[in-house]
Amino acid sequence: MKNTPETLPNEQAQAARFQQARDARNAATAQDYVELISDLIATEGEARSVDVAKRLGVSHATVVKTVNRLQKEGLIITKPYRGLFLTDMGENLATESRHRHQVVANLLMALGVDEETAQTDAEGIEHHIGAKTLAAFELILKKLSEGEAS
Amino acid sequence: MKNTPETLPNEQAQAARFQQARDARNAATAQDYVELISDLIATEGEARSVDVAKRLGVSHATVVKTVNRLQKEGLIITKPYRGLFLTDMGENLATESRHRHQVVANLLMALGVDEETAQTDAEGIEHHIGAKTLAAFELILKKLSEGEAS
DNA sequence: TGTAAATTATAGCCAAGGCTGTAAAATAAA
DNA sequence: TTTATTTTACAGCCTTGGCTATAATTTACA
Ligand SMILES: [Mn+2]
Ligand SMILES: [Mn+2]
Ligand SMILES: [Mn+2]
Ligand SMILES: [Mn+2]
Numbered sequence: 001m002k003n004t005p006e007t008l009p010n011e012q013a014q015a016a017r018f019q020q021a022r023d024a025r026n027a028a029t030a031q032d033y034v035e036l037i038s039d040l041i042a043t044e045g046e047a048r049s050v051d052v053a054k055r056l057g058v059s060h061a062t063v064v065k066t067v068n069r070l071q072k073e074g075l076i077i078t079k080p081y082r083g084l085f086l087t088d089m090g091e092n093l094a095t096e097s098r099h100r101h102q103v104v105a106n107l108l109m110a111l112g113v114d115e116e117t118a119q120t121d122a123e124g125i126e127h128h129i130g131a132k133t134l135a136a137f138e139l140i141l142k143k144l145s146e147g148e149a150s
Numbered sequence: 151m152k153n154t155p156e157t158l159p160n161e162q163a164q165a166a167r168f169q170q171a172r173d174a175r176n177a178a179t180a181q182d183y184v185e186l187i188s189d190l191i192a193t194e195g196e197a198r199s200v201d202v203a204k205r206l207g208v209s210h211a212t213v214v215k216t217v218n219r220l221q222k223e224g225l226i227i228t229k230p231y232r233g234l235f236l237t238d239m240g241e242n243l244a245t246e247s248r249h250r251h252q253v254v255a256n257l258l259m260a261l262g263v264d265e266e267t268a269q270t271d272a273e274g275i276e277h278h279i280g281a282k283t284l285a286a287f288e289l290i291l292k293k294l295s296e297g298e299a300s
Numbered sequence: 301t302g303t304a305a306a307t308t309a310t311a312g313c314c315a316a317g318g319c320t321g322t323a324a325a326a327t328a329a330a
Numbered sequence: 331t332t333t334a335t336t337t338t339a340c341a342g343c344c345t346t347g348g349c350t351a352t353a354a355t356t357t358a359c360a
Contacts, residue, residue: 042155050336058317064339129275140261214308215348313350
């Protein structure tokens, strides 16, 4: 019943871990926006902020404000009444984010999680997967797809 | 190179996924605080806000403010100049959070991730693991520990 | 005991990410 | 061509979670 640790990690090391988690949390919004905008353009031909709002489940006003910030940061371009577009930087971030999202969701499913749960949890987990962990996930998936005569 | 999807998920379903990720994000702070306070009490005998600040890597003022909020929410009790304590609700949340943290870190290590990376990524991932995914992780770990004559 | 150090608290500032309500502009329909 | 609808923009508000600087309190020590 008692699962408390005997010792604590080094103070600076632990602080660095929490800091990294906060950084990932702060980067999550930009990743979700560019990933969604890229997906909308690919499947619908355009990304209107109205649709971004509906799919994110937030108000239009929130989208407008966030899009303005991401535009200043050089990820998004807005053509008023013609939808949202991605800069090269935005495209790159979208491709990377989508890949990470897919790897996480596929790994969860490979571990026995149903698709809807996998997609839901992946939406949050994806932002906290570093390069090493991503590589480990990809390796597992590769092994599973090769030796699929399990 | 192109990894864009052919179709998008249902609009309401996708919005629900993002909403769940935002809810998890908002719950993360409370979980980290109670988990850390519980660990400090278990290993050091007490949890001073100064130490919480050092280990989280934030300022003492930030800790004071957040602790006040969590106290109003019924998770923490402060005894001025005698440290921080957890309510029953806080203890329960701490136990649950610590368990989830450990399961996530252990699973990452089982998948080939080194301990420091596992601990770092787990600090963020843990907040986005639902009941079903947690159960799947536990099952994998159980299987691995049983058939350890691999 | 009296002073220094450590701890806690408070005030005031900021950015991000939410919201509602209102206005404006463009597009679609009558 | 009006009119209605859709889309976008803006203003103002809120909470969370950061920060620095300053003050107060307690504990430790000389
Ligand atoms: Mn996401
Ligand atoms: Mn995603
Ligand atoms: Mn955490
Ligand atoms: Mn944790």
